[in-house]
Amino acid sequence: MSLIETAAVEGGGSLHQRILSDISEKILSGAWAPGHRIPFEHELTAEYNCSRMTVNKALSQLAKAGLIERRRRSGSFVRRPQSQAAVLEIHDIRIEVEALGLPYRYERLARLKRRSSAEDRALLELTGAGPVLALECLHFAGQRPFAHEQRLINLTAVVEAGEEEFLDIAPGPWLIGRVPWSEAEHRIRAIAADQHIADALDIEPGAPCLVVERRTWSAEHPVTQVRFTYAADSHTLVARFRPSQG
Known part of the structure; x- marks a missing residue:
């Protein structure tokens, strides 16, 4: 099951799936290179007009999939290939x-x-x-x-x-x-x-x-x-x- 398909099953809402899909596409297409900073949670909350919990859940799933890394006090970044x-x-x-x-x-x-x-x-x-x-x-x-x-x-x-x-x-x-x-x-x-x-x-x-x-x-x-x-x-x-x- 792909990351986006997993989001559809587990997301419990279209906004969660949309955030996950949008960020995944930018990373996998190369539009966001390794090291690129993902918008902060409050920025994504405003952009998608959703709760911070929804944004946090999407970012957590992206981190679990190995696409981003979350750094304390610094934000989230596109992960470098290992x-x-x-x-x-x-x-x-x-x-x-x-x-x-x-x-x-x-x-x-x-x-x-x-x-x-x-x-x-x-x-x-x-x-x-x-x-x-x-x-x-x-x-x-x-x-x-x-x-x-x-x-x-x-x-x-x-x-x-x-x-x-x-x-x-x-x-x-x-x-x-x-x-x-x-x-x-x-x-x-x-x-x-x-x-x-x-x-x-x-x-x-x-x-x-x-x-x-x-x-x-x-x-x-x-x-x-x-x-x-x-x-x-x-x-x-x-x-x-x-x-x-x-």
Whole structure:
């Protein structure tokens, strides 16, 4: 049963069905792009000359169907399509975003070349002090932030990275094109957004996020450690596998 057909069965009134149908059509036709703000409840109440309860019921059903997301104090917005990434792949975020049918944009937020700290050495599994490059980046899907990136590059292993500004190309595809990796490790966890991550991803502080941390090696030399942070409702990790043959 389609969303509109469900409305006809459950709506209990033509106004509820009309609101549901009108908003669904604008979203599915692309007239309202991902991230577009839906009119506030009081605006829809005035437009359709109906009760706020009718409007709220229609918006709740649209949210349940995955077409919109409702944010406390901010209103309702057309939901971004949820992306999927294979757990064991090293992929380009640009390809992931463009697979959603959305334009991709990259922004470098910070770049610092420094001598490795104890924390840097632990993250990269370095045996001694040496130069590293610390980067902070933001990846966009359409107009909205998609993923926040924090990366360390071992400049002993990738000397030329120290001269790259990473203004026009993200460090991930730059490294993949220059350094053959022989081993990788993924760690996946959930966090609540702190203020810095909330500001970067345009979400509420404390909102759930998915963090994917990756380390790569080339011929046993640590190359990079990166942390990607996604709003939890915009990203899915997928693993496909077979039973062990013993």
